[in-house]
Amino acid sequence: xxxxxxxxxxxxxxxxxxxxxxxxxxxxxxxxxxxxxxxxxxxxxxxxxxxxxxxxxxxxxxxxxxxxxxxxxxxxxxxxxxxx
Numbered sequence: 494x495x496x497x498x499x500x501x502x503x504x505x506x507x508x509x510x511x512x513x514x515x516x517x518x519x520x521x522x523x524x525x526x527x528x529x530x531x532x533x534x535x536x537x538x539x540x541x542x543x544x545x546x547x548x549x550x551x552x553x554x555x556x557x558x559x560x561x562x563x564x565x566x567x568x569x570x571x572x573x574x575x576x577x
Contacts, residue, residue: 515539517546524550529560540571548575 520535533554539547552571555564 517544520547520550524554524559529554531560533560540574545575548572 515535517536517539520532520539523529523535524532533551536544536547536551536554540551548571552568552575554560555562555568555571557563561567
């Protein structure tokens with residue numbers, strides 16, 4: 494029983510890990526098919542974890558108003574994070 498509890502705790506703590514997260518390519522495929530909202534949904538957690546490609550592409554999405562409201566300040570913020 495203790496092992497099961499430990500395994501569940503580890504699985505929960507890994508919930509945001511790349512093992513369980515969708516990949517950057519999933520977001521790219523969504524964007525290429527015109528499903529920009531899905532691309533933003535996929536890329537946001539990746540960008541928050543430091544994925545430079547996702548950060549840049551979120552900048553583009555906010556810059557162009559694709560999949561999210563057009564917001565130049567957010568676009569600039571994501572571009573800056575990607576550049577850093």
